[in-house]
Amino acid sequence: MTLRFSKMHGSGNDFVVIDSRDGALALNPSLVRAMADRHTGVGFDQLLSVEPARDGVSAFYYGIWNADGSPSGQCGNGVRCVAAWLHRAGALNIGDTVQIQSPSGPVAVRLVDAHRVTVDMGEPIFDPPRIPFNAPHAADRYTMDVDGQALEIGAVSMGNPHAVVTVDEMTAPELSRLGPALTGHARFGEGSNAGFVQIVTPRHVRLRVHERGAGWTLACGTGACAAVAVLRQRGEVDAQVQVDLPGGSLQIDWQGPGERLWMTGPATFVFEGEWLDRRRGD
Numbered sequence: 483m484t485l486r487f488s489k490m491h492g493s494g495n496d497f498v499v500i501d502s503r504d505g506a507l508a509l510n511p512s513l514v515r516a517m518a519d520r521h522t523g524v525g526f527d528q529l530l531s532v533e534p535a536r537d538g539v540s541a542f543y544y545g546i547w548n549a550d551g552s553p554s555g556q557c558g559n560g561v562r563c564v565a566a567w568l569h570r571a572g573a574l575n576i577g578d579t580v581q582i583q584s585p586s587g588p589v590a591v592r593l594v595d596a597h598r599v600t601v602d603m604g605e606p607i608f609d610p611p612r613i614p615f616n617a618p619h620a621a622d623r624y625t626m627d628v629d630g631q632a633l634e635i636g637a638v639s640m641g642n643p644h645a646v647v648t649v650d651e652m653t654a655p656e657l658s659r660l661g662p663a664l665t666g667h668a669r670f671g672e673g674s675n676a677g678f679v680q681i682v683t684p685r686h687v688r689l690r691v692h693e694r695g696a697g698w699t700l701a702c703g704t705g706a707c708a709a710v711a712v713l714r715q716r717g718e719v720d721a722q723v724q725v726d727l728p729g730g731s732l733q734i735d736w737q738g739p740g741e742r743l744w745m746t747g748p749a750t751f752v753f754e755g756e757w758l759d760r761r762r763g764d
């Protein structure tokens with residue numbers, strides 16, 4: 483079996499994008515894990531499949547698989563790459579706005595240029611059962627035991643679950659322990675992406691994310707959205723925030739509760755390739 487793919491990244495969060503607009507692609511966790519291997523496979527944080535829309539109104543559907551083979555509901559850096567991929571495939575023009583269906587619902591993308599995309603990510607979700615996060619009611623912060631340490635977190639969904647922790651130092655050594663512990667914390671029923679955010683000014687933050695299903699990544703688009711949503715709900719950042727991640731910067735715009743959140747950032751092509759899957763002997 484051979485699979486053609488595009489290798490892309492959004493601020494260093496890297497992807498394999500596969501064209502399944504004919505709906506023929508049959509992925510499974512073991513194939514995803516094999517392709518994700520950075521020694522014996524192609525290597526990626528997530529695999530994204532471009533498929534026919536399933537809701538009858540979006541232009542396309544896109545599927546999201548983490549490197550460990552688990553599915554996700556949303557991928558901020560990934561949907562920007564899908565938009566740029568569609569432009570390169572001749573299916574989307576610069577300046578156009580088009581709705582793309584994700585596993586957690588539709589988002590609207592607009593090509594600013596061939597390598598920069600703005601996404602209407604919808605409204606952040608703070609209602610615990612919809613994150614899902616185990617709490618009696620929604621709050622702008624929760625204190626919980628993480629690996630023996632009392633940690634104050636924010637919890638929000640951007641179509642996928644996020645925990646957000648404010649830190650004074652991005653290089654704090656305990657982050658390497660707290661990241662995985664928070665990602666697998668039992669209060670997040672489906673796991674979480676764990677973001678550690680330092681407020682530089684109300685319009686500028688730094689962020690590192692330990693992603694569910696992928697580990698520490700160079701950037702996380704929904705993580706940037708989640709961090710701004712949590713901090714803005716607390717009144718600690720402005721409506722427009724630059725989020726600096728290890729792999730690059732994203733621009734997040736959110737007026738506040740009840741409003742939709744917008745993310746703008748890059749989408750970069752790296753190479754085109756063909757996956758020669760010899761595991762089946764073909």
Ligand SMILES: N[C@H](CCC[C@H](N)C(=O)O)C(=O)O
Pocket residue numbers: 495527528546548553554555556557558559560642643675693694695696701702703704705
């Ligand atoms: N690891 C995430 C999916 C990818 C999110 C991230 N790469 C982004 O850009 O939003 C999850 O399991 O929910």
